[in-house]
Amino acid sequence: MIGIYLSAKNDAEGFRIPVNPPELPFKNSADGEEFTVAETGTVNVPKPMKLKEFSFSSYFPAAETHYAETQFVEPKKYIEQIEKWMAEETVIRFIYVGGSFSINEQVTIESFDGKDQFGTADVDYTISFKKSVPYGFKKMEIVKKKVVDVKSVDKKPVEQVVKKEAPRENPKPVPQTYSLVKGDSLWKVAQKYTGNGANYKALQSLNGIKDSDLRRLPVGLKVKIPPEWTAKK
Secondary structure (H helix, E strand, O other), rough: OEEEEEOOOOOOEEOOOOOOOOOOOOOEEEEEEEEEEOOOOOEEEEEOOOOOOOEEEEEEOOOOOOOOOOOOOHHHEEEEEEHHHHHEEEEEEEEEOOOOOEEEEEEEEEEEEEEEEEOOOOEEEEEEEOOOOOOOOOOOOEEEEEEEOOOOOOOEEEEEEEEHHHHHOOOOOOEEEEEEEOOOHHHHHHHHHHOOOHHHHHHHHHOOOOOHHHHHHHOEEEEEEEEEHOOOO
8 A cells, every 4th residue: 555654753753644646756866067078069077966856746635535544634733744844944754655666765845835725625735855865064173282392491382283083973873683583574573663563664665575575574584673763762
């Protein structure tokens, strides 16, 4: 079953999109630059890939409907949560499962446009995301070190500036692993770590497990656990 999930703060905040969009376009592009060279013409100089972008359009139903994938929630609750993430510049997790491909990325919300449907009170919207890549700047401290001239104790100490690099940030966390025992399933593992077995899709995506293999996972198989499941809150 196709599902789109948005969450933040180790799943303390988030929701599933109630009505799946008819399509999920995504964009990968490079940042190549064109130059004109004499006797050759226009040439393109390849550069690194830009950040991946996602966007889709759907609606928040104003009443219970059989089209919804979730229990009814008022449209304003979804809108308030999205606007809160945007105002706080929150990095959220975007998960898409059940289609011909899967997405499990940290993203930021780049735009959110909504409008009321007259006569139904449903809220149409278009939302777009951009992949977020963690980064950090090296901090440099300047430490003044006194150097004494031993040739003459009468001379004033000479100050020497020494550059001291601050400690580097912690490396990217390495996922923990869990060995399956008899009777285990990805649903049970997700329930064990998150308290919600429905999160098994994130586990499936991280380990590259096909839907056809879910019912025949071997005992002893080591599966990687998403770092956010084991991070201290």
